[in-house]
Amino acid sequence: MIYLNGRFVPLEEATISVLDRGFIFGDGVYELIPVYSRKPFRLNEHLARLQRSLDAIRLPNPHSEAEWHGLIDQIIGLQAFDDQSVYMHITRGVAKRDHAFPAAGTPPTVMMMANPLVTPTSAQIETGVAAVTAVDNRWLRCDIKGISLLPNVLLRQLAVDAGAAETILLRGGFMIEGAASNIFVVKDEVIYAPPKNNLMLPGITYDVVLELAAQNGVQSHIGAVPERLLRHADEIWQTSSTREVLAVTTLDGEPVGDGRPGLLGQRMLEWYQAYKLSVMRA
Ligand code: PMP
Numbered sequence: 001m002i003y004l005n006g007r008f009v010p011l012e013e014a015t016i017s018v019l020d021r022g023f024i025f026g027d028g029v030y031e032l033i034p035v036y037s038r039k040p041f042r043l044n045e046h047l048a049r050l051q052r053s054l055d056a057i058r059l060p061n062p063h064s065e066a067e068w069h070g071l072i073d074q075i076i077g078l079q080a081f082d083d084q085s086v087y088m089h090i091t092r093g094v095a096k097r098d099h100a101f102p103a104a105g106t107p108p109t110v111m112m113m114a115n116p117l118v119t120p121t122s123a124q125i126e127t128g129v130a131a132v133t134a135v136d137n138r139w140l141r142c143d144i145k146g147i148s149l150l151p152n153v154l155l156r157q158l159a160v161d162a163g164a165a166e167t168i169l170l171r172g173g174f175m176i177e178g179a180a181s182n183i184f185v186v187k188d189e190v191i192y193a194p195p196k197n198n199l200m201l202p203g204i205t206y207d208v209v210l211e212l213a214a215q216n217g218v219q220s221h222i223g224a225v226p227e228r229l230l231r232h233a234d235e236i237w238q239t240s241s242t243r244e245v246l247a248v249t250t251l252d253g254e255p256v257g258d259g260r261p262g263l264l265g266q267r268m269l270e271w272y273q274a275y276k277l278s279v280m281r282a
Contacts, residue, residue, distance in 0.1 A: 128249030
């Protein structure tokens with residue numbers, strides 16, 4: 001069942017106009033919330049990021065926080081499986097094709113769906129995954145979780161074409177993030193992470209990882225990460241709501257560190273799983 005503009009309908013009935021500005025211009029924003037044992041993970045943080053994305057594109061939030069909570073509970077309840085990814089998508093609605101915003105009061109299109117949550121396999125966790133690098137050719141507002149993902153799609157496909165799991169993006173000599181994930185570098189037991197700014201998406205998992213590092217006495221350094229630090233890393237991690245904390249063990253075909261998932265990354269994944277369990281039980 002899909003939520004579309006106030007109704008829960010079967011997928012086949014969830015249809016929108018070809019004039020929807022999401023379809024025509026990619027004029028909208030989205031969120032993806034992981035759900036463990038039917039409990040949304042970091043729900044308030046995801047809703048806060050959604051609000052920031054909406055504010056950035058000047059689209060009024062169609063729902064209060066309480067309404068979102070209700071809708072998310074409903075869509076979770078409609079699924080037969082416990083671990084889910086809840087996808088939320090809001091566009092600037094349907095209007096005659098014109099770049100300028102439609103008249104105030106044009107109803108936005110609101111869509112939500114829930115799919116089984118797909119997290120890394122035990123084989124991926126055990127061996128780590130491959131990544132390639134590419135020049136970040138996206139725009140300068142990558143902090144907005146916008147639905148216009150053509151650059152991300154093309155960049156991720158570079159990884160797929162190379163038999164890798166992610167493309168790590170470089171801009172002006174610095175590591176920014178992955179095509180659909182954040183990237184951390186470990187060198188001499190210090191975690192290096194790029195700062196949250198207009199060039200990268202502020203990941204919810206990114207925050208969790210930095211919190212867990214602080215709680216466990218691991219030093220982290222937030223600041224521009226030079227490409228050479230990435231290339232000489234002891235460990236590289238990819239983080240996102242679905243990849244969780246996943247070791248990158250080859251970069252552009254070269255081994256990262258000794259080519260196996262590092263100790264700190266393994267501990268971080270354990271802390272992450274323990275944190276998830278504590279949230280689920282709360
Ligand atoms: N950066 C980009 C470009 C992404 O698409 C994602 C995943 N949506 C992330 C980072 C990670 O964000 P999160 O931890 O909130 O899933």
